[in-house]
Amino acid sequence: MHSVLNQEIFASRRNKLLSLLPNQSAVILLSASEKIRNRDNAYPFRQNSNFWYLSGFPEDCAVIFLSRRGKKDFYMLCSKPRNPEMEIWTGHIIGPSDAKNLYAADETYSIDDAAEKIAAFLSEAEIKNIYTTFDGVELASETQEFIQAVKAKGGAANSANYLDIEPFESELRLIKSIEEQNLMFEAGRISALGHRAAMLAAKPNAYEYTVQAAIEAEFRRHKGCSPAFSTIAAAGKNACCLHYQRNSSPLKDGDLLLIDAGAEYAGYAGDISRTFPINGKFSRDQQALYEVVLHAQTEAIKNAKIGKTHAELHRETSILLMQGLIDLQIIEGEAKELVESEEAKKYYPHGTGHWLGLDTHDVGNYKEPDGQSRIYREGMTLTVEPGIYLQEQDETIPERWRGIGIRIEDDIVITAQGAEVLSADAPKTISEIEQLLAGRS
Ligand SMILES: [Mn+2]
Structure with a gap:
């Protein structure tokens, strides 16, 4: 450091x-x-x-x-x-x-x-x-x-x-100065370069650790950065384990690979998650589920504005995810009700984001002094990371969906003009991802 x-x-x-x-x-x-x-x-x-x-x-x-x-x-x-x-x-x-x-x-x-x-x-x-x-x-x-x-x-x-x-x-520490924001843009840029390298290294019959090696080598190549936290490279059903760190499984043709990793630059953490097809092409089901998470994620970034509360952003994002699962006939029910009854947690067990800074899970109260959820202010930096996890052993959902985990995570800073993405260089849309994967040797 x-x-x-x-x-x-x-x-x-x-x-x-x-x-x-x-x-x-x-x-x-x-x-x-x-x-x-x-x-x-x-x-x-x-x-x-x-x-x-x-x-x-x-x-x-x-x-x-x-x-x-x-x-x-x-x-x-x-x-x-x-x-x-x-x-x-x-x-x-x-x-x-x-x-x-x-x-x-x-x-x-x-x-x-x-x-x-x-x-x-x-x-x-x-x-x-x-x-x-x-x-x-x-x-x-x-x-x-x-x-x-x-x-x-x-x-x-x-x-x-x-x-x-x-x-x-x-x-x-919760409010980042312009100088800190600049360091976090650099952490985001280097983290995104790592994710590109990871995508290029992930191929059928390689291993999760092959991909981990590629992403961490790329961090190191840029200003000597180290991982800000333990890299998660989770193929197939391993992606349904939120803190998977074994990174030892082979990459199977037809599975998705979830990578959650970030570089630390000058003490500041990047924290990006991407999920992509190991063979280079999303299947129809994978694509449909990916679009649900991507839509929830881009909406959340759009809505992460000054005045919005952290709890409200999470609620809206959870509803969008549940509506997506209902529309795909993976689950039944009413989206708002699933969120209010906390049944949604079965498929979306974590929060929509956390403060980001010198610590990956950075300091800062998630509540205002009056006990209400924190209101976003200019200079706050956080992750936006909705995900869907359909457990392999979950017999309440159709079999073909079981064992899929998808998370998409970017880092943002709240500005007067709305959220600015610190990690924009990591491919995220289906076409961006498939285009990069098509260029693998
Ligand atoms: Mn995170």
């Missing part, structure tokens, strides 16, 4: 966050920690999104501390000290001295001195509220350990209230 945003942007985020908090407040946030996979082998490091949003600082073993001195913002960044011997193994460590200029901190210290320096500030400024990371009602475990160390130094840390930063920071 590298930052392509300048330090003024991070400073203005810190300023906005502090302005939401009462006087005599402070914020303490820990970086992500290195996670061991097995023995001496760690997973690739991914910075904590809340920490990243406020600092752009890329290392583990770091703490940020925000507060105010009088009316002036104060930012302390504590990180690993330089260690030339260790750096032979781990690579360059930024160190507190360089971090001060590079990350526009007022004060920087070694992580070893963090508890002492923070404890001193808390007492001197008579801090009453400390906003930090919770896991449910308790402090998150590593945070708890660090807070204990601060308390052990004595002073205000022992009398302060500890509160969850999440509601405040997630409100800020």
Whole structure:
């Protein structure tokens, strides 16, 4: 994860966050920690999104501390000290001295001195509220350990209230600035290139993992991107399992392949799903069902406008999907009733979309403060991903439809002019898909 945003942007985020908090407040946030996979082998490091949003600082073993001195913002960044011997193994460590200029901190210290320096500030400024990371009602475990160390130094840390930063920071993260939207367009563009590569790699007798390899290689080829989440390549009935990740089945002539994958660029996730015929041509039934999902998806994108609520978009989309199933005589009933009775969930068990940003399932409350469903506002970014899943063992539907799963997912930003699609380069209509597949070697 590298930052392509300048330090003024991070400073203005810190300023906005502090302005939401009462006087005599402070914020303490820990970086992500290195996670061991097995023995001496760690997973690739991914910075904590809340920490990243406020600092752009890329290392583990770091703490940020925000507060105010009088009316002036104060930012302390504590990180690993330089260690030339260790750096032979781990690579360059930024160190507190360089971090001060590079990350526009007022004060920087070694992580070893963090508890002492923070404890001193808390007492001197008579801090009453400390906003930090919770896991449910308790402090998150590593945070708890660090807070204990601060308390052990004595002073205000022992009398302060500890509160969850999440509601405040997630409100800020929910609305994306133009700079963030540009990064998300790039994540969408690279994700779409990956889906094109996946379509070209999917052929009868190849495997789901062949396609996974192609899409992830394409991500890597563009600015070194990694998958934002575990790639789903689900052929035939595997597509009816929503979080299928085995990706080990052969691709059969006549089946559809569902791919749900996205690239992470500069920390921002793309999240695209496409479903297409392995042999290059939709059968008549596949085409009919695909058109139902596509119609619901394009309508949802059209209707995802400022003022619309998240719940209403889902309701309308669910009704369109059920009407499509009724029209194809796959199910019987009345579309609205199926949605209201939640019977629709049997065929459409997930939501129509989720917030998208630094996290694939990004932060942000799905409800307004009054408890109503969230109203879309300019700068919100989300996925639009209706799907239909007809389970293989479902004896209530005609046999020829069983074992088909179709999902179509794009990423959008809500603008004053309506939804703008971030992932438009991935072929989506039947003719676009069949045309690309016809060009396979
Ligand atoms: Mn998604």
